[in-house]
Amino acid sequence: MASKTINLFLHGASEGFNTELIQFLFQKLNERQNECFGFDFEYIKSGGQPSLQNEKEIEELKNVIDSFQKKGYQKINIIGKSMGGVISLHEDIISNPIVNKIIILGFPVKIGFPLELDLLKENPFKEKPGYVKDYVEHLNKLGDLLNKLTIIQGLEDLLGTKKDIDEINLQLKHQLNISYIKNATHGFYPITNETIKEENFNNVLNQILTNIL
Numbered sequence: 759m760a761s762k763t764i765n766l767f768l769h770g771a772s773e774g775f776n777t778e779l780i781q782f783l784f785q786k787l788n789e790r791q792n793e794c795f796g797f798d799f800e801y802i803k804s805g806g807q808p809s810l811q812n813e814k815e816i817e818e819l820k821n822v823i824d825s826f827q828k829k830g831y832q833k834i835n836i837i838g839k840s841m842g843g844v845i846s847l848h849e850d851i852i853s854n855p856i857v858n859k860i861i862i863l864g865f866p867v868k869i870g871f872p873l874e875l876d877l878l879k880e881n882p883f884k885e886k887p888g889y890v891k892d893y894v895e896h897l898n899k900l901g902d903l904l905n906k907l908t909i910i911q912g913l914e915d916l917l918g919t920k921k922d923i924d925e926i927n928l929q930l931k932h933q934l935n936i937s938y939i940k941n942a943t944h945g946f947y948p949i950t951n952e953t954i955k956e957e958n959f960n961n962v963l964n965q966i967l968t969n970i971l
Contacts, residue, residue, distance in 0.1 A: 766823075767784055769799070769841075771840060775796040779959060819846070820851065835859040866944070916943075946959060
């Protein structure tokens with residue numbers, strides 16, 4: 759008997775579940791008979807801001823995972839946009855045996871770990887000092903759990919450049935699984951040609967399918 763699997767979508771910091779990329783991916787996975795679930799964190803519902811170091815969002819995510827475990831699901835694939843992916847790297851979440859895969863869509867490495875989201879309010883391109891060191895230290899602590907992780911990154915993503923991610927990867931004991939999408943920003947929109955937006959989104963979809971099937 760096949761294990762019961764759910765694909766859990768988590769949104770980024772500034773927008774909720776109802777974003778163009780997430781809705782596209784959600785619909786396409788459902789069409790392929792992959793069961794999906796997505797939700798808004800409480801701060802989105804109340805019109806607020808993410809909590810300090812995402813403490814509240816991490817607890818919300820733990821509760822959602824627990825609820826699916828109680829419903830009899832054996833595997834959860836977390837598909838997290840930016841912040842949603844990073845909070846999934848919390849040790850209590852990635853180490854949970856029910857968490858099968860974590861796919862980060864747009865790895866915002868420049869704002870550090872834990873995420874310093876206030877930096878984005880000051881300047882969308884501001885960096886947290888020592889952000890590479892932050893990630894190297896945390897990811898190395900995760901050890902073999904990094905085998906669960908895949909990063910899908912736009913080559914034009916200013917919050918996490920290929921140079922940033924390569925620098926982190928060089929210092930890790932376990933190398934990251936990374937797929938790059940050309941001509942794609944942090945939101946996977948094309949930087950030069952709007953007509954290839956769907957091509958970018960489909961490339962993200964194909965990378966997800968490769969990693970969850």
